[in-house]
Amino acid sequence: MRNVDKLCLAHFWVAFGAFLIASVLGTWQMWVRSPLGANVGTPGQYFMSVTAHGVAMAYVLTTFFIMGFGYFVATTSLKRPLPGVPWAWFAYWMAVAGVVVVLVPIGMGQATVLFTFYPPLTASPWFYIGLVMVVVASWIWCGLMFIAMWEWKRANPGKPVPLAMFGTVANALMWLWTTVGVAAELLFQVIPAAFGFVQTIDVGLARTLFSWTLHAIVYFWLIPAYIAFYTIVPRAAGGRLYSDTMGRVTFILFLLYSLPVGMHHLLMDPEHGNGMKFIQVLLTAFVAIPTLLTIFTISASLEIAGRLRGGRGLFGWIAALPWERPTVLATGLAFVMLGFGGFGGLINMGYGMNAMVHNTSWVTAHFHLIFGGSVVIMYFAIAYEVWPRLTGRDHLSLGALRLQLWLWFVGMVVMTFPWHWLGLQGQWRRVANFNYADPIIASWGPFVIVSFGGGLVLLASALLFVRNLYVLHRGPSADVSRPLYALAVHPPRRVPAALNGFGLWNALVVVLMLFAYGYPIAQFVIAPSPAAIVHRVR
């Protein structure tokens, strides 16, 4: 096995190891919140578990997966050796050390602040320092991705950068922009407060800086799924990508419109004017466009595949698609979840409707459906495609893979649909338990139990996923030299420089961010708001 293959696998195993532990914790949380598990565990234990679950799923699974996938894409799509492999290993070990530094205070009960950074509640400073280490490691990864694309462009002047790499670099660039907000919050506000250097903290500023990060970070997690949609799925279905340009425009739009929109998480906050909120909500609406472009392009690509396989008529091509292939199946299931999740997202985005669902279970259900559902199921699909190429072994049968994907889909739907409904009933989120003796809350009971059932199915799927990978590792060596990346219907010979690099778009991000966050952040300096007392772990 080549060194770079080991590098990718090392990242993936940390990602999916964290995923497995977090799945167990998540199921336990569903249980203790349900009438079946009432009075099990203390609130302290619950928040400890939620913190570990959130950190493992949102930071460890995603960051390690994305870094590993990035290295894979850089070597396979550019067909060049990865630059700076020792640096990549250094970043890997730094991120692993960061995860350990995060886990210790969580395990000691000194970090029960969930995975969001909303002071004045603070955790042990080491919790934050560990996360900063993970982020700094990911910055090294960003640098390596830029260098890889740069070197390729220098060796191939005028040629279009392969779409998979273009998407990866767009993601790396967006990630650098994204992490500025949370890095500023942690380094200048939260960590000094957690250490006790300052007694008070400006909560409004902290929330604003975190909002800079917290929406774009979701797109950071999402883009690998989109890279798979554009570059892996059409080939897996036996067709071609309908439009390469559409893919480039999609990644560029994500870069532009995932950043200046985070304030839609602060619609109910008092520290910003309505006009500023309006501007960011309007820009948020434009984030829907790359998703709609993708649905259109990938459906068109699949239609090409379906018709090549003999599908006829308006819908006959759908039935003709090779649904027995895990990647195709995962894409279909992801699209269904993306449809429902996207619809829920439109509700969250609207000022008036957001007021109705604010801080209810609706929000939790929404991000589980769209991230845990659509995105993570594509992580599975990518893992199933990439693993044989990294290990030189192939899946012996696809049945267990399909079962795992179906279980994930069914579990996610059964878990999140009642959860959305409970949010509409007013069930609040971020609480450890419910008083089912109250008649109104008692009426939620059945929905919570069904939701927990979905959680059990998800746990079964998570176990099966890791088992499938384990079985592959034990399997016989096989020839897996089949191509991975899809060709476009009209493979691009030359693309405008604007669609082959990020200079212009980076400049436009500066303009958008200045307008969206310039005054909202400056106001905390111009007219500081009353600060809150820091609550520290004693």
Added chain:
Amino acid sequence: MTDHPNTQSDSHVHDQPWRTWATIAVIGILAFGVLLGAIVIPVVQGRGAGLDAYTAICRALGILPGSPARQQVPDRSPPTPVSQVVWTPEVLQILADAKPERGRAKVLEVCSSCHGEQGVSAAPEFPHLAGQSGAAIYKQLHDYKTGSRTNEQMTNVVKDLDDSVVADVAAYYAAQPKRNLRLSTLAESPKSIVQLVELGDPSRSIPPCAACHRPGSGGPIETPILSEQGNDYIILQLKNYASGERRNDVYGRMRVIAAKLTEDEIKGLAAYYRAGFH
């Protein structure tokens, strides 16, 4: 594919419309948003609320407080604080600057006869102070000083003390070694009492004691740590809260909770907090 020598310039020419139109589109959308969100909507909304255009726009941008769509409702309810302690940055700084060594002199002079030199009290009706939160001691002493809490002895002792001396005394006792939780004796408490401490009683809207009174829990900073307290002291305080005789708890939190506790629960909780530590 053949590489023409003029590939670079070709793509540059090809690139110009992209550059221009993308910039126009992105800036245009932004300008549209600013025009609508920061000017048109607030001005129209403000007209309905009787606000002039300038005020409405400033409110939309967040330069002035309030909504561009409504008159600001004046808040005229006069404050009636139950305690004069306000956790301003200045007060927190006094606490942060407090020196245990300075507090020790005052402790030996006035406090130690009842509360002990190391914060272990001479009699069960006096609270132990060893390892107590400094903010909690400061709050109570300050309340005695301002009359928010009354006790013949304590009021007399504290009334002439400076805030910084109060903070020093608080810091001294806070620095004394804490006694640790002894799990074996906790098991001796009845299950109902342990449940009350750990989970509260949601059916009576009683939150768990441990939600605030355990070290590291998320309560307000003035919350005392309820470890190793004498039986009698806790019983007396819970009864005083229940009757309203003691009333220096912000928002009446403890008065509300204590009034819901039964006589047996008060005794049980007092025994729990005495037995659980050594």
